[in-house]
Amino acid sequence: MPKPEQLEFFVDPSRCIACRACVEACTECDTHRGESMIHLEYIDRGHSTQTVPVICMHCEQPTCAEVCPADAIKRTGDGVVQSARKPRCIACGNCVAACPFGVPELYIDRAIMMKCDMCYDRTSVGKKPMCATVCPSQALFFGTRDQAIALRPRSAPANTFRFGEQTITTRVNVMVPRGARPSHVDVTAAMRDEPHARGLRLPVIDTVDPFAEVEV
Amino acid sequence: MAKLPVDDLAITHAFGPHLSPRTRGSTSDAPDKLVKTHCCFCGQQCGIQLKVKDNEVIGFEPWDEFPFNRGMLCPKGVKRYLQGSHPDRLVTALRRDPQAPSGFSPIAYEAAIAQVAREIERLQQQHGNAAIAVLSGASLTTEKTYLMGKFARVCLNTPYIDYNGRLCMVSAGAANKKAFGIDRTTSPWSDMVGTEVVWVAGSNVAECSPITTNYIWQAREMGARVIVQDPRITPLARTCDLYLPVRPGRDAALFACVLGLMIEHGWIDREFIAAHTVGFEAVAEYCKTWPVARAAELTGVPARSIESAAELWGTARTSFLLHARGIEHHSDGVSNCLGTINLVLASGRIGRPKSGYGTITGQANGQGGREHGQKCDQLPGMRDIANPAHRAHIAGVWKIDEKDLPGAGVDAYELFRKIDAGEIKGLLSLCFNPMVSLPDNQFVSRALDKLELYVAIDFFLNDTARHADIVLPGSLQEEDEGTVTQVEGRVIKINKAVDCPGEARQDWRIIQDLARALGRTHGMTFASPREIWDELRVASAGGIADYSGITYEKIERQMGVFWPCPSDDHAGTPRLFEPGSHNPIANGAGPFYFPDGKARFHVAEYRPAVDDASDDYPIFLTTGRVVSQFLSGTQTRRIGPLVAHYPEPRLELHPKLASKLGIADGDWATCETRRGTITVRAMVVTTIRPDTVFIPYHWAGAKSVNQVTVAAQDPISKIPQFKVCGCRVRKADAEPAYAREREAQQ
Numbered sequence: 001m002p003k004p005e006q007l008e009f010f011v012d013p014s015r016c017i018a019c020r021a022c023v024e025a026c027t028e029c030d031t032h033r034g035e036s037m038i039h040l041e042y043i044d045r046g047h048s049t050q051t052v053p054v055i056c057m058h059c060e061q062p063t064c065a066e067v068c069p070a071d072a073i074k075r076t077g078d079g080v081v082q083s084a085r086k087p088r089c090i091a092c093g094n095c096v097a098a099c100p101f102g103v104p105e106l107y108i109d110r111a112i113m114m115k116c117d118m119c120y121d122r123t124s125v126g127k128k129p130m131c132a133t134v135c136p137s138q139a140l141f142f143g144t145r146d147q148a149i150a151l152r153p154r155s156a157p158a159n160t161f162r163f164g165e166q167t168i169t170t171r172v173n174v175m176v177p178r179g180a181r182p183s184h185v186d187v188t189a190a191m192r193d194e195p196h197a198r199g200l201r202l203p204v205i206d207t208v209d210p211f212a213e214v215e216v
Numbered sequence: 217m218a219k220l221p222v223d224d225l226a227i228t229h230a231f232g233p234h235l236s237p238r239t240r241g242s243t244s245d246a247p248d249k250l251v252k253t254h255c256c257f258c259g260q261q262c263g264i265q266l267k268v269k270d271n272e273v274i275g276f277e278p279w280d281e282f283p284f285n286r287g288m289l290c291p292k293g294v295k296r297y298l299q300g301s302h303p304d305r306l307v308t309a310l311r312r313d314p315q316a317p318s319g320f321s322p323i324a325y326e327a328a329i330a331q332v333a334r335e336i337e338r339l340q341q342q343h344g345n346a347a348i349a350v351l352s353g354a355s356l357t358t359e360k361t362y363l364m365g366k367f368a369r370v371c372l373n374t375p376y377i378d379y380n381g382r383l384c385m386v387s388a389g390a391a392n393k394k395a396f397g398i399d400r401t402t403s404p405w406s407d408m409v410g411t412e413v414v415w416v417a418g419s420n421v422a423e424c425s426p427i428t429t430n431y432i433w434q435a436r437e438m439g440a441r442v443i444v445q446d447p448r449i450t451p452l453a454r455t456c457d458l459y460l461p462v463r464p465g466r467d468a469a470l471f472a473c474v475l476g477l478m479i480e481h482g483w484i485d486r487e488f489i490a491a492h493t494v495g496f497e498a499v500a501e502y503c504k505t506w507p508v509a510r511a512a513e514l515t516g517v518p519a520r521s522i523e524s525a526a527e528l529w530g531t532a533r534t535s536f537l538l539h540a541r542g543i544e545h546h547s548d549g550v551s552n553c554l555g556t557i558n559l560v561l562a563s564g565r566i567g568r569p570k571s572g573y574g575t576i577t578g579q580a581n582g583q584g585g586r587e588h589g590q591k592c593d594q595l596p597g598m599r600d601i602a603n604p605a606h607r608a609h610i611a612g613v614w615k616i617d618e619k620d621l622p623g624a625g626v627d628a629y630e631l632f633r634k635i636d637a638g639e640i641k642g643l644l645s646l647c648f649n650p651m652v653s654l655p656d657n658q659f660v661s662r663a664l665d666k667l668e669l670y671v672a673i674d675f676f677l678n679d680t681a682r683h684a685d686i687v688l689p690g691s692l693q694e695e696d697e698g699t700v701t702q703v704e705g706r707v708i709k710i711n712k713a714v715d716c717p718g719e720a721r722q723d724w725r726i727i728q729d730l731a732r733a734l735g736r737t738h739g740m741t742f743a744s745p746r747e748i749w750d751e752l753r754v755a756s757a758g759g760i761a762d763y764s765g766i767t768y769e770k771i772e773r774q775m776g777v778f779w780p781c782p783s784d785d786h787a788g789t790p791r792l793f794e795p796g797s798h799n800p801i802a803n804g805a806g807p808f809y810f811p812d813g814k815a816r817f818h819v820a821e822y823r824p825a826v827d828d829a830s831d832d833y834p835i836f837l838t839t840g841r842v843v844s845q846f847l848s849g850t851q852t853r854r855i856g857p858l859v860a861h862y863p864e865p866r867l868e869l870h871p872k873l874a875s876k877l878g879i880a881d882g883d884w885a886t887c888e889t890r891r892g893t894i895t896v897r898a899m900v901v902t903t904i905r906p907d908t909v910f911i912p913y914h915w916a917g918a919k920s921v922n923q924v925t926v927a928a929q930d931p932i933s934k935i936p937q938f939k940v941c942g943c944r945v946r947k948a949d950a951e952p953a954y955a956r957e958r959e960a961q962q
Contacts, residue, residue, distance in 0.1 A: 015429075016451075017423070017451035017843075019290050020291045020843075021288075021291045021426070024295055025294045028276075028294070046901055046902065047901070047903075128287070133288070134287065136288045151437060153437060210459055214905055215907070216872050216876050216907055
């Protein structure tokens with residue numbers, strides 16, 4: 001088995017099938033029992049079955065931690081940005097407002113922010129996170145970079161994102177179409193109404209309404 | 217008396233479906249044990265480890281090593297553990313009691329068994345042995361399905377047994393036998409990765425068999441082109457290379473046209489056809505009657521897309537074709553399946569690596585459950601009940617006179633017609649919920665009312681069991697052991713995790729308790745599933761589905777054994793039709809399971825659907841599943857997080873149709889067919905043909921779309937035509953009563 005630090009997270013929204021196995025698996029974790037730390041939304045169900053699973057991207061310089069007035073959000077030595085620490089978190093919601101990926105959530109009833117910590121109890125001992133283990137379409141993939149490259153020749157991992165003036169490098173990778181320039185990739189590019197799976201123009205569905213000629 | 221004892225709502229209040237708690241236990245609690253077993257739901261049969269503490273399943277842990285799913289699970293698998301220790305669980309036997317508020321009173325188990333035996337005895341003496349019928353299911357272990365067939369034929373001595381695979385696997389099974397002489401997927405799913413083309417015909421893979429998605433998408437990563445044929449842009453179709461938006465009920469014409477184009481362009485393997493098949497010429501002639509323009513007009517698939525499909529499929533060097541209920545649930549379902557098989561045979565791409573063909577089984581044991589004798593015309597080992605040699609073999613194993621072995625019975629729906637006609641007076645059902653799953657279920661309800669005796673075995677009081685005189689508390693999958701055969705033909709082992717609660721019993725014990733109470737214990741004294749298995753192995757020996765070399769130990773050691781496996785030293789047969797692979801019919805004459813070793817082409821004729829869309833009912837109604845629910849929902853409508861995902865049925869329609877009808881997203885919409893109406897909320901989406909509406913079928917009562925589906929059946933397989941009938945749709949006059957009276961899942 002490879003060493004834990006060699007394993008990385010790769011997210012490919014084009015593979016997501018809206019099954020919510022990741023969401024349900026996430027709710028099984030003891031640290032946030034019954035709550036899922038994954039956000040899985042239809043982009044626009046009226047026009048597509050495209051969904052996007054959003055886990056914490058585990059930024060090198062986490063905006064959430066930077067804006068936290070209580071210093072409640074810590075990044076581990078191996079690069080995992082952890083959920084807010086209970087004794088410190090004042091539930092102010094700064095992190096919720098600041099995170100460019102929309103990951104942290106405030107739980108008012110418990111007066112704490114909670115978010116994905118990449119199943120630290122599992123990943124820190126060499127296991128895969130629960131979501132990536134169960135994901136039946138492997139839109140969430142956890143493995144070595146070599147594995148990701150060998151298994152996904154049609155896309156490439158990107159982990160640098162620009163939000164306005166802010167450039168963010170993350171521990172989690174998003175699989176983007178080959179040929180795209182990773183330094184200019186915005187994660188929301190995968191969230192357009194008309195999904196660009198694999199970056200190929202898919203003539204039948206993307207550009208032509210397959211039902212255009214059907215009379216009603 | 218099989219009428220509902222009290223109002224349906226009162227029964228629902230008492231017996232549910234109620235929701236399980238959202239999660240249970242605590243993952244940090246050290247479980248007493250982790251049990252390696254499989255999910256209880258679909259035919260993928262994903263490996264899973266159940267966490268057990270104090271005789272309760274408290275959660276799961278992925279089973280990364282099991283080769284089919286390597287830890288992957290869909291949401292049903294993740295939350296399946298919540299069915300255990302459920303407040304709705306039946307822990308005593310029940311008797312119908314119109315005086316009780318819930319309609320049922322508890323009764324001691326032995327008293328219930330004795331009462332059932334007395335009633336069966338009485339009805340058989342008055343009306344003959346065939347007055348009793350048995351309905352069984354394909355979610356049971358193979359041991360139980362074998363026992364049910366034996367129980368019906370030997371103990372009850374009735375020809376009338378059939379099973380819910382009638383709604384699932386039979387069109388594919390019949391076509392496979394006609395074309396190949398054997399009914400099994402040809403290849404392990406691993407053969408998909410590295411193939412050039414994957415054609416998915418009528419299968420919402422992402423929702424109904426989610427784990428298969430990764431195989432298809434991994435094939436795509438490695439260069440495969442994916443063709444999806446479906447009236448809806450399913451999650452798999454969303455990113456496919458070629459989408460064929462077929463109008464419901466026209467698949468056979470599409471296949472014939474594609475094959476015609478392949479022949480015209482020389483995109484066929486003439487050497488293979490000549491050496492290994494018969495019947496090609498007649499098929500080629502038939503295909504000529506489907507020129508592209510005619511096929512495009514009928515099927516609603518643009519001519520250029522049909523041509524692209526022919527070119528992609530015709531010119532590939534390796535390929536995999538998958539189909540499921542989308543082409544099988546038709547009154548020409550067998551034709552549709554034969555149409556796909558013709559495409560495969562003409563390509564010559566079968567019986568070798570990276571090429572395959574298969575139907576995606578629906579139920580846990582969709583494969584094994586159709587092989588060993590709970591089907592009305594079948595005996596163990598995929599044997600034919602009308603074949604004298606097959607009868608003699610099984611009579612020998614069962615130690616009965618062949619003359620005492622009943623002949624073929626009738627299919628599950630015909631069985632209800634016989635109940636309606638008064639020929640069948642008593643019914644025993646296990647693992648079957650026809651009030652949700654059969655078409656035109658208002659007829660089923662009327663037929664149930666006419667029964668003098670209805671006995672249901674189940675772990676929850678399902679929607680059909682509400683009609684029962686006696687309910688016997690059966691077992692959940694995790695409360696018993698045995699084998700099932702999953703989608704690839706791999707026989708795997710279900711392991712027991714917990715004991716049955718209260719008075720509940722393992723189903724095979726209940727069946728044998730009935731045999732004992734009837735005083736008919738011959739051949740019904742098995743002490744364990746393993747004993748049943750060992751007899752099944754002997755019974756299947758020499759048959760097409762030969763399990764004789766499969767032991768529980770070999771399954772554990774190899775993580776599954778692909779049948780046929782004819783001897784102890786045989787490792788199993790992952791890929792069929794390879795040179796030298798086990799084939800007791802051809803004996804070396806050729807790859808296929810006929811004496812000459814050749815596969816059969818059959819003319820796969822398009823026949824218009826019964827009750828097709830027409831001037832009166834101009835819109836196509838089609839039905840299917842959603843990812844968070846399973847079949848009739850007996851289990852999944854009781855699991856809170858799954859219900860939350862998709863609480864109630866909705867009617868999908870295209871914005872073009874919606875705007876013509878004045879229906880907005882979220883409005884109540886009424887769908888009317890010749891059988892009646894159903895009112896559900898509308899879901900306006902561009903992902904469905906504008907001439908078609910879709911309603912999923914997992915719910916009961918006023919929410920059951922099978923109130924309005926048509927009871928037409930394929931003449932060969934007897935599968936019902938769930939996938940198409942004509943309907944009208946309008947904005948509802950008012951919200952239905954259920955919206956106020958019931959919880960979403962009820």
